[in-house]
Amino acid sequence: MFYQFYEFGHAAMAPWRATAENMRVAYSNPFNPLSYTAMGRSLAAGLEVFERVTRRYGKPAFELPQTxxxxxxxxxxxxxxxxxxxxxxxxxxxxxxxxxxxxxxxxxxxxxxxxxxxxxxxxxxxxxxxxxxxxxxxxxxxxxxxxxxxxxxxxxxxxxxxxxxxxxxxxxxxxxxxxxxxxxxxxxxxxxxxxxxxxxxxxxxxxxxxxxxxxxxxxxxxEEKPLKWFEDNVVMNVPWPQPGVMRPVYPGFLQLSGFMSMNLDRHLVAHKEFFMHLVKNNGDSADKHREFYDEYLAVMDLxxxxxxxxxxxxxxxxxxxxxxxxxxxxxxxxxxxxxxxxxxxxxxxxxxxxxxxxxxxxxxxxxxxxxxxxxxxxxxxxxxxxxxxxxxxxxxxxxxxxxxxxxxxxxxxxxxxxxxxxxxxxxxxxxxxx
CATH class of the missing domain: 3.40.50.1820 (Alpha/Beta hydrolase fold, catalytic domain)
Structure with a gap:
């Protein structure tokens, strides 16, 4: 049932993500005087960080149009x-x-x-x-x-x-x-x-x-865990309404949590720096963060x-x-x-x-x-x-x-x-x- 709870939680957060994104756009709008203030930039930055960390990232594109x-x-x-x-x-x-x-x-x-x-x-x-x-x-x-x-x-x-x-x-x-x-x-x-x-x-x-x-x-x-441990703790069935419903898988979100936990302090620092880059309007550094995490956070089930x-x-x-x-x-x-x-x-x-x-x-x-x-x-x-x-x-x-x-x-x-x-x-x- 853990996969079902994950899907439910993701769906339940959808209105909050939509609200956060709309507010971010409002506080980033150049016609909004607050967008030029430290408070406005901080609110917009915080809302973007919230939206990004609660988002499910889809499959990225290769985007290699020429060589x-x-x-x-x-x-x-x-x-x-x-x-x-x-x-x-x-x-x-x-x-x-x-x-x-x-x-x-x-x-x-x-x-x-x-x-x-x-x-x-x-x-x-x-x-x-x-x-x-x-x-x-x-x-x-x-x-x-x-x-x-x-x-x-x-x-x-x-x-x-x-x-x-x-x-x-x-x-x-x-x-x-x-x-x-x-x-x-x-x-x-x-x-x-x-x-x-x-x-x-x-x-x-x-x-x-x-x-x-x-x-x-x-x-x-x-090596420390028997195979039965992996079968009991990380294998779950795909929930409805996904096309692969009832297929036993190792979910991508579990894999991602494992990846993140290996270097959790580094990821926390990266997101804190991302917030500061947005507040200081450091576009290049913020874009590099988005580019890396758009790829890193996009995971698939096995x-x-x-x-x-x-x-x-x-x-x-x-x-x-x-x-x-x-x-x-x-x-x-x-x-x-x-x-x-x-x-x-x-x-x-x-x-x-x-x-x-x-x-x-x-x-x-x-x-x-x-x-x-x-x-x-x-x-x-x-x-x-x-x-x-x-x-x-x-x-x-x-x-x-x-x-x-x-x-x-x-x-x-x-x-x-x-x-x-x-x-x-x-x-x-x-x-x-x-």
């Missing part, structure tokens, strides 16, 4: 090119200049861990000038009718495999955070089956391949079976690094990967996937030649900085594109192959697992 290729601005159009019940595959189709040639096809697998794929807007934006980019746009489980069936970790692996096959030869996969495990599993299964459409390269970024290494607070929480299977497989039993992970009863063996090149990327200050957890994929994929593998640790970034921000644009994205181009098939790949020298931080002590 720049060889110094020329070109338009970009979003197209759904593949679709199933729980995911759309978006293609960022660029209007390429004449004689440009073919850029590598890059499939960005976004995390299905609470936030929408738009959280990777910066990732896509950085890759667009040099790559033909596709991204998995996972659907909010509460919007999927119960008649569409279940969706678990095995289905996730199937979806990834189908999308790689759909894109065809010379596809390069980039998995950000949570999908590192299912992507590695999908590629291992394709390689074992000698699938000619196995991706040319695989980039795993800040992913929980082996959470026994440098465990974080998130890892420890999962199907219960996917969430529980992921917790059990990845965080409790560590099935992949132990050699015990299965896909529909078939053992997943990363040592079968031979042709797909592997790049692993980590952030030095990552508090979600500790340093060494993603690198563990290098140890598991023992049969990838040394010439086809690389590991990089980005200094001075946390989890978010692994796939977004200035350091990602300047240091990580060029390495990803260089690695991809170095492992393309065809003459163009040989002409554009660039692998930048790596800069590693000073070695930090890690808790290794034997």
């Amino acid at each position: 720049q290729i060889a110094g020329v601005d070109v338009s970009v159009h979003e197209k759904v090119v593949w679709s199933k019940s729980f995911c759309d595959l978006l293609h960022f189709e660029r209007c390429l200049p004449p004689h440009h040639g073919n850029d590598p096809k890059v499939l960005v697998v976004a995390p299905m861990s609470g936030h929408y794929a738009t959280l990777l807007r910066g990732t896509v934006e950085a890759l667009l000038p040099a790559a033909d980019v596709y991204i998995t746009d996972w659907k909010d489980a509460r919007m999927v009718p119960l008649s569409e069936g279940r969706f678990d970790l095995d289905d996730y692996i199937d979806y990834v495999t189908e999308m790689i096959r759909f894109l065809g030869p010379d596809t390069h996969v980039v998995a950000v955070c949570q999908p590192s495990v299912p992507v590695l599993a999908a590629v291992a299964l394709m390689e074992e089956a000698e699938d000619p459409l196995a991706p040319a390269s695989m980039t795993l970024m800040g992913g929980p391949i082996d959470t026994r290494i440098n465990p974080t607070a998130v890892n420890r929480l999962a 199907t219960a079976e996917f969430y529980l299977q992921t917790v059990d497989t990845v965080f409790i039993h560590h099935a992949l690094p132990k050699g015990e992970m299965t896909h529909r009863g078939h053992l997943v063996d990363p040592s079968k990967i031979r042709r797909t090149a592997l790049l692993t990327v980590e952030g030095e200050n990552d508090d979600i996937s500790g340093v060494g957890q993603t690198q563990a994929a290098q140890r598991l994929c023992v049969n990838i030649p040394d010439s086809n593998r690389m590991h990089y640790v980005q200094p001075d970034v946390g989890h978010y900085g692994v796939f977004n921000g200035s350091r990602f644009r300047k240091e990580i994205a060029p390495r990803i594109l260089g690695f991809i181009n170095a492992h393309r098939s065809g003459s163009r790949a040989e002409q554009t192959s660039v692998v930048l020298p790596l800069r590693r931080p000073a070695a930090k002590r890690q808790k290794q697992v034997v």
Whole structure:
């Protein structure tokens, strides 16, 4: 009933939000003399903060209408090119200049861990000038009718495999955070089956391949609780009138409360500063706050079976690094990967996937030649900085594109192959697992 109470509370607050927004507009109106006073600006600021913290944020848009290729601005159009019940595959189709040639096809697998794929807007934006980019746009489980069936970790692996096959030869996969495990599993299964459409390269970024290494607070929480605890405390049925009514899910609002509680003091300070920026009419800083929290506070529900299977497989039993992970009863063996090149990327200050957890994929994929593998640790970034921000644009994205181009098939790949020298931080002590 907790989800129903949440929905009722949200509906009950609707008149108050509408009233607050109308009053904010009134106190911000340039024809209102009070809007020029400290009291008027403070009232308008407080009303906006109230409206924003009680609002339910919808799915954001990517809003990437153009990119720049060889110094020329070109338009970009979003197209759904593949679709199933729980995911759309978006293609960022660029209007390429004449004689440009073919850029590598890059499939960005976004995390299905609470936030929408738009959280990777910066990732896509950085890759667009040099790559033909596709991204998995996972659907909010509460919007999927119960008649569409279940969706678990095995289905996730199937979806990834189908999308790689759909894109065809010379596809390069980039998995950000949570999908590192299912992507590695999908590629291992394709390689074992000698699938000619196995991706040319695989980039795993800040992913929980082996959470026994440098465990974080998130890892420890999962290990301390039995699976039954998660099933009893965080799984709820979608209430009426949502399309997915009665579907068991891990609700987005619960996930958001977990995200916020990890750094609650930081969020409180951010909202206090937002209030002061509004009072002082500091528009640029206020806009940055709105832009970040419009994305951060937009969350989606996960199907219960996917969430529980992921917790059990990845965080409790560590099935992949132990050699015990299965896909529909078939053992997943990363040592079968031979042709797909592997790049692993980590952030030095990552508090979600500790340093060494993603690198563990290098140890598991023992049969990838040394010439086809690389590991990089980005200094001075946390989890978010692994796939977004200035350091990602300047240091990580060029390495990803260089690695991809170095492992393309065809003459163009040989002409554009660039692998930048790596800069590693000073070695930090890690808790290794034997």
